[in-house]
Amino acid sequence: xxxxxxxxxxxxxxxxxxxxxxxxxxxxxxxxxxxxxxxxxxxxxxxxxxxxxxxxxxxxxxxxxxxxxxxxxxxxxxxxxxxxxxxxxxxxxxxxxxxxxxxxxxxxxxxxxxxxxxxxxxxxxxxxxxxxxxxxxxxxxxxxxxxxxxxxxxxxxxxxxxxxxxxx
Numbered sequence: 001x002x003x004x005x006x007x008x009x010x011x012x013x014x015x016x017x018x019x020x021x022x023x024x025x026x027x028x029x030x031x032x033x034x035x036x037x038x039x040x041x042x043x044x045x046x047x048x049x050x051x052x053x054x055x056x057x058x059x060x061x062x063x064x065x066x067x068x069x070x071x072x073x074x075x076x077x078x079x080x081x082x083x084x085x086x087x088x089x090x091x092x093x094x095x096x097x098x099x100x101x102x103x104x105x106x107x108x109x110x111x112x113x114x115x116x117x118x119x120x121x122x123x124x125x126x127x128x129x130x131x132x133x134x135x136x137x138x139x140x141x142x143x144x145x146x147x148x149x150x151x152x153x154x155x156x157x158x159x160x161x162x163x164x165x166x167x168x
Contacts, residue, residue: 028064068101085118
């Protein structure tokens with residue numbers, strides 16, 4: 001009997017500790033600014049991050065809001081996988097300042113969110129390189145997501161669609 005209980009407890013422990021389910025800390029906000037940012041900075045409004053790739057790394061371990069400086073262009077794909085916003089306070093992805101930020105995905109998606117919950121995306125422009133120049137993707141792709149809200153989003157230069165929802 002003890003051996004069965006031990007095996008069961010080991011199984012449960014391994015199962016629960018190996019599941020990746022990143023929950024948002026509502027107090028964390030990552031600011032991104034191409035003009036004054038540095039990827040060695042903490043990502044605060046006074047010391048913002050520089051690149052989308054650094055944001056992608058940080059949100060893996062500590063999900064939070066992501067705000068891009070308005071009037072600036074950021075190259076790359078913002079990627080959120082298995083990211084869980086709080087029901088009452090979703091993760092916000094958008095612009096700060098007086099105008100809109102642009103995420104230029106080039107030949108890839110500008111924003112891709114998979115297996116995530118409670119994310120709000122607004123006040124952004126998404127840009128691709130154009131269907132004739134090699135972009136065969138979507139501006140924003142949501143895959144297996146729940147409780148996500150998309151508002152005031154502009155997308156151009158993507159072959160498939162500006163916003164693609166799959167199993168949401």
